[in-house]
Amino acid sequence: MLTLLARSFGRVSRMWAASALLLVGFQVALTSAALSLQESGDYGRLFDAVPAFVRNWLGPSLSSFSGMTALVFFEPLVILLLVLFAVYIGSELASDVEDGLVDLMLARPLPRYWLVTRSLIVMTVTALTLVLVLAAANVASVALMAPDGVPGPSGKTVLNLAAHLFALTWCFGGVTLAVAARLERQSGVLGVLTIAVIALFLLKVLVEFSKRFEPLRWLTPFDYFQGTQILLDKAPVTLDLTVLGTIGLVGAAIAYWQFARRDL
């Protein structure tokens, strides 16, 4: 198993490193912007300038240094980067089948479920470490750049935001595993999941912008990561993490079941 893990980690290491750099860069840019707004005293004007629906959605992250620096955890670009990264990693099973590598690996005395476990571990570890890199970048950039006397986000807030970001990423990674265990082409998995991710994200946006879509709120995993509510310490943290974790677990369980019985 260690050999399989090493091979898979090796294959994604450059992509992981590039993503980690992007996340650190994003955090540094956001902290710089927060610092600039803090020094110019423009938070109030920024809060008033944005449309009401944006204010409702992003709320406290637009009104203070600590909120702005914490925004990185639920900024759409960051969320989509991490989710799509997990989707890519989770699609490894289909890639192995498509390239015929599964023939070589399973010609050896390896149980099939090892390949699912390998992809699950790689997806989990890479997603978790990326979120940890982001959290570390957040803490470090605030420590290094915050003006004297201006607090950054609390440790509990950073922990909650990071946990939600990881859970959301893992949720989509688990669902990807289920799809990848069924399909034979990685491009098919990436296509299906990318469309699903964007559609569910759009649903989340629609839910935020229009009351008409409110009944559909529960359908999108993105709704179980309410960044502004976490900043206000009003988020149902346990419920959200349970829902996201359960979706990911069900996806992983389906992947094990599907991969064990399918033709390769």
Add this chain to the structure above:
Amino acid sequence: MSAPAIALEGLTKYYGPVVGLERLSLTVEPGEVFGFLGANGAGKTTAIRLMMDLLRPTSGSAAVLGFDCHREALEARRRIGYLPGETPLYPELTGAAYLKFLGSIGPRPPAPARLDALFRRFDVSDLDLQRRMRDYSHGMKRKLGIIQALMSEPQVLILDEPTSGLDPLMIDAFAEEIAGLAAAGRTTVFLSSHVLSEVERICGRIALIRRGSLVTVRTLDELRGTHPRRVTILFSQPVTTAIPTVPGVTTVSRRDREWVLDVPGPLGPLITALGGLPVDDIRYSTPTLEDIVLGLFAEGQPC
């Protein structure tokens, strides 16, 4: 009594309504070099993938050295070296890293002496092994594929079209390697092919498969024996008498000075029957394996 190296019992695979393989039963004894012949799409790869537990049978079973290929898949695969029809590769790995990776997930690490012998046999240099696989030619990829199947010295080798893409020298090297394994008697080789000359050279016994169904399982001598020799009898003067009746002999054509007959079995009875006729010459041709196999591949041939 030891278990057969490979035992297939009524092995059947349907892809929806399409027949991949139907009721394939055959046995390969330990130490045999067994050829599995069939046209493209006949079901050779399906049978092999069922043995490797990559496909799940619709019905029937396959066993390797007594271990069921599905229920005891790990035990079966612990004893198998497998070469897929297409050589899968990690393009970013060097040849050396590729073999190291596959050796480390195999049943046992390959012995360095065995690897060196294979590198020499297949003319793979250190420089070749340090190149990334994405830069390999098709033949080079195939050589690495063969080496990875052989390197752990498995008891059973299952090779899907092993020589496709190899140059004649490497086909020779492959044949020598298989001959060596056969002589040592410790390895059973099951190889699929549609290159008849290769099978004729390497295999002791063959199975022919057509449209998913087994046509015949014979030794090469048995297969040749089932097919008549074509005998041409030339006369020194025109002959108008009837062709003598000899059991099994059929007439292909006759002219005044030439009869062409198909003769199964020994020629003696025919020669005896020709006594008194002005025979000038008798020529005969033995059917090549290709003739036989092409005949069996054709529709309507008996099993």
